[in-house]
Structures are given as C-alpha cells and as structure tokens.
Amino acid sequence: MSITEHPPQILHVPVLLDSTLELLQPQKGENYLDLTAGYGGHASRILEVTGNYAESVLVDRDDYALGRLKSLSDKGARLLHTDFAAAAKQLADEGQKFDLVLVDLGVSSPQLDQSDRGFSFTNSGPLDMRMDRGQELTAEKLVNTASADKLAHIISQYGEEPIGLAKSIALAIVNNRPLYTTGELADLIKQNYRGKWKKIHPATRTFQAIRIAVNDELKQIEDMLPLLPKLLKKNGRVGVISFHSLEDRLIKRYFKDQFDNGLEAELLPITKKPIAGNLNDVHNPRSRSAKLRVAVKK
Numbered sequence: 001m002s003i004t005e006h007p008p009q010i011l012h013v014p015v016l017l018d019s020t021l022e023l024l025q026p027q028k029g030e031n032y033l034d035l036t037a038g039y040g041g042h043a044s045r046i047l048e049v050t051g052n053y054a055e056s057v058l059v060d061r062d063d064y065a066l067g068r069l070k071s072l073s074d075k076g077a078r079l080l081h082t083d084f085a086a087a088a089k090q091l092a093d094e095g096q097k098f099d100l101v102l103v104d105l106g107v108s109s110p111q112l113d114q115s116d117r118g119f120s121f122t123n124s125g126p127l128d129m130r131m132d133r134g135q136e137l138t139a140e141k142l143v144n145t146a147s148a149d150k151l152a153h154i155i156s157q158y159g160e161e162p163i164g165l166a167k168s169i170a171l172a173i174v175n176n177r178p179l180y181t182t183g184e185l186a187d188l189i190k191q192n193y194r195g196k197w198k199k200i201h202p203a204t205r206t207f208q209a210i211r212i213a214v215n216d217e218l219k220q221i222e223d224m225l226p227l228l229p230k231l232l233k234k235n236g237r238v239g240v241i242s243f244h245s246l247e248d249r250l251i252k253r254y255f256k257d258q259f260d261n262g263l264e265a266e267l268l269p270i271t272k273k274p275i276a277g278n279l280n281d282v283h284n285p286r287s288r289s290a291k292l293r294v295a296v297k298k
Contacts, residue, residue: 014041015106015241015287019275021045023294024237030099031055033091033231035084035224039068042102043077050100053077057096059087061132083132085223092230101231101238103224105247106286107131107211119211121203124183129211139210140180148174158218158246159209165194169206182207208244218246225254229266232297237270239294248274248291255293270294 014020020042026032026049034043037058047053053076060066061083073079080087084103107119119129127140146154151170156163172192179185186203193202212218228238242248252274258267271294277287 013284013286014045015104015284015290016275016277016281016292017042017045019280019292020102020239020241021049023270023275023292024100024102024239026050026100028052032100033057033059033096033098033102035059035087035101035103036105037069037079038062038065038104040072042104043069043072046100046102047072047075047077057087057091057098059084063133083220085220088224088227088231092227096231097233097236098231099233099236101228101236102241103239104241105217105221106241106243106290119182119207121182121186121201121207124181124186127180127182127185129207129214131215137214139214142210142214143173143185144178154213155206155209157209158212159205159207160245161205161209168192168194212246218250221247221250225250229258229297232267234297236297237294238267238297239292241290241292243289243291251293255295258295266298267295268298270296 024046026046028050029052030050031052032043032046032050033056037043037060040058043058047056050056053072057078057080058069058072059080059082060069061081063081066079066081069077069079080090082090117125117128127138127143129139130137143151148167148170151173152163152167155161155169156166159166161169169189169192172188173179173185176188179188186201186207189203189206190201232238240251242251255267255269258265259269271292274291274293277284277290281287281290
C-alpha cells in the first residue's frame with residue numbers, strides 16, 4: 001500500500017492527544033482553529049466531539065498535508081494553505097474568534113519519513129526541508145551558498161551546538177560543496193564531529209538548525225504568539241505543543257508575561273507546568289521531547 005493510500009490517523013500519530021483533549025475540553029458546538037493541522041490527527045478527534053466543522057479552520061503550509069485533510073473539508077471545515085503566522089494574522093484581521101485553538105509545532109511523521117522531503121538523514125534524499133514546497137529557499141540552496149560564518153551562526157544559534165564545533169562543521173560543509181543529499185551532509189558531519197556521541201546521531205542538531213533556518217520557524221512563532229488572544233473567544237482555550245528548547249523558551253516566556261500581567265492579562269494558565277511527552281505519551285516515540293502548554297482567555 002502506498003503512503004497516499006493510508007488514512008491520516010495511520011500516517012501520523014498525534015502527539016499528546018489524550019492530554020490535549022483532556023486540557024482543551026472540547027464541547028459540542030464549539031468552533032476550532034488548528035494552526036498546524038498536518039494530517040488531521042488532533043483535528044479529527046476534536047471535531048468528532050464538537051461536530052462544528054462549518055465554523056472551524058484548519059491551516060497548513062504543506063500542500064501534501066492539506067490533501068490529506070479532504071475528509072474534514074468535505075464535512076465543512078475551511079482549509080487555509082499558508083503558514084501559521086500568516087494564517088493567524090489573516091483570521092485576526094477577519095475578526096474570527098474561536099473556542100479552541102491548537103498549535104503543534106512538530107514536523108509531521110510523513111515529512112520525516114519520506115526521503116524526498118529531505119528532513120531526515122536515516123533515509124537519504126534531496127536536501128530540501130521545506131514545509132511549504134512552493135517556497136524558493138531549500139536546504140540545498142542554503143548549504144551550498146551561505147558563507148562559513150553564516151552557517152556557523154545557524155548551527156550554533158538554531159542547533160545549539162558549541163560555537164567551536166559549529167564553526168568546524170560549517171567549514172567542513174564549505175570545503176566539501178556542492179552537497180545534494182541528506183546522506184552526504186550527514187556523513188560529512190559525522191566525519192568531522194568532535195566529541196562523544198551515543199544514541200543521537202551527530203548530525204541531528206545541524207539538521208534541526210538548517211530546517212529552522214529554511215522555514216523561518218522561530219520568527220513564525222514570535223509573530224503568531226501575540227495574535228492568540230485576538231483569536232480566542234471569552235473562555236476560549238489554546239494549546240501549544242513545542243519540541244525543542246528554542247521553541248519552548250519563546251512559548252514559556254510569552255505565557256509567563258501574560259500570566260504575570262495582573263489585571264491586564266488576557267490569558268490565564270490551565271497548565272502551571274508543561275505536560276511532558278516523555279511522561280504522558282510514552283508509547284509515541286515522536287512525543288519524547290514534546291511539551292504541551294494550555295491557557296484560557298479571560
């Protein structure tokens with residue numbers, strides 16, 4: 001059976017699904033905004049409860065993912081093919097408000113597993129890494145044209161590698177260009193990696209860094225977070241699932257600023273501490289580093 005023949009729930013096991021349902025507490029008739037709908041794992045379950053497809057919106061910048069959401073759009077859900085920051089701005093400008101909002105910042109399983117998407121080094125494929133396959137910048141273009149200094153900055157800032165190691169990896173990339181596949185890049189990093197490593201492949205952080213840079217992920221989060229209160233009805237709930245420390249730091253800081261704002265606060269905490277995937281979704285390997293934070297609109 002080809003991957004396109006699999007239903008969304010088999011394609012992608014949603015992260016922290018039970019915790020998300022428990023904390024967002026979807027109710028019959030409520031409308032729902034999924035800013036990173038992916039393959040519909042969370043959306044399918046939430047919309048089953050609310051039954052309100054017609055007033056709900058599902059967003060993704062991956063055209064492949066949107067194609068897998070047809071069963072939900074057939075029931076009346078609105079689909080938006082754009083990134084989550086642009087969607088949040090568009091919907092806020094339209095005056096749309098929702099009872100439930102979810103943002104799952106993870107890379108979907110098929111994006112990781114399909115070698116032609118270029119996110120993974122376990123199955124070698126073209127250096128792509130675009131979540132939106134219509135955008136111009138690819139990992140191949142970045143890797144083969146950026147200066148050593150720029151690459152070192154990206155690897156250090158977004159991969160959180162020590163700057164000395166980041167410079168060493170960047171120099172190895174520049175000295176061995178052009179690179180065209182994820183396998184080539186991963187092998188090159190492995191050969192030039194200084195330091196001990198065990199279970200985690202030494203290319204993991206560099207691949208994360210390049211993916212973040214190609215998709216402008218942190219800027220997306222910074223632009224989206226201040227729009228969340230505008231997208232929520234009174235007593236509306238919002239959940240955000242992060243997967244690495246850079247994402248989580250932005251979300252934690254934004255929620256803390258909201259919660260510490262006294263009478264001016266627009267959001268109040270439902271979770272005082274994040275729900276950790278490694279403790280609350282142990283059977284899903286993709287949940288290992290996930291953290292769920294949930295808040296409610298005053």
